[in-house]
Amino acid sequence: MAKVTFxxxxxxxxxxxxxxxxxxxxxxxxxxxxxxxxxxxxxNGECGTCLVKVTSMDQSKPMGGPLNPSETQVLKEMGKIxxxxxxxxxxxxxxxxxxxxxxxxxxxxxxxxxxxPSR
Numbered sequence: 362m363a364k365v366t367f368x369x370x371x372x373x374x375x376x377x378x379x380x381x382x383x384x385x386x387x388x389x390x391x392x393x394x395x396x397x398x399x400x401x402x403x404x405n406g407e408c409g410t411c412l413v414k415v416t417s418m419d420q421s422k423p424m425g426g427p428l429n430p431s432e433t434q435v436l437k438e439m440g441k442i443x444x445x446x447x448x449x450x451x452x453x454x455x456x457x458x459x460x461x462x463x464x465x466x467x468x469x470x471x472x473x474x475x476x477x478p479s480r
Contacts (some may be wrong), residue, residue, distance in 0.1 A: 362416075364472040367397045371479035378470055384470050388413060388425075388475055390422055399477045404464045406431035418472035419460035422459035425466045425473075432465040 365388070366376040379391050389411055392399045402410035406429065415425065427450060428436065436442040441460035463477070 363468045363470055365391060365468065366472075366474045367392065367399075367467075367478045368474060369397075369398075369479040372398065387464055388415075388461070388466045388468065390478075391468065391476075394464060397462050397477075398479065401464055406435060406462050409435045409462065410435070410438065411439070412478075413461055413463045413466075414459050414465065414476040415461050415466065416459055416474040418474060423450055425469055425471075427439045428461070429465060432462045435462060436460055 363379045364376060365379055366374055368374050375395070375397060376397050377391060377397075379386065389399060389401055389404065398432075399413065400410050402408040404411075427445075430441075433442065433447055433450075435460065437444070437447065439460075442458045446458055463475070
């Protein structure tokens, strides 16, 4: 099971136990199912509206799967990831940055903190 805590400046922290390992459920899908108000637009990793900061609560585990090409491009355009970090990600096969798109990050069996902006 994945333990996911959602945090926002305008909302009370909320922790969700989620099924991990399905390789299908994204952070955004989990948030929507649990009425957590993460902003989103296109839902396919092209607009950057669902930008979140992910922190592992167990530093020995990586956070989610590697970035896919569209997520990588959007994060680079937003200035959240550098080309050097992208190159290192390809070598290490690990996410190089705490910044992710909620519509693209797939949960693993881990405990994470998801910080999202609120309006």
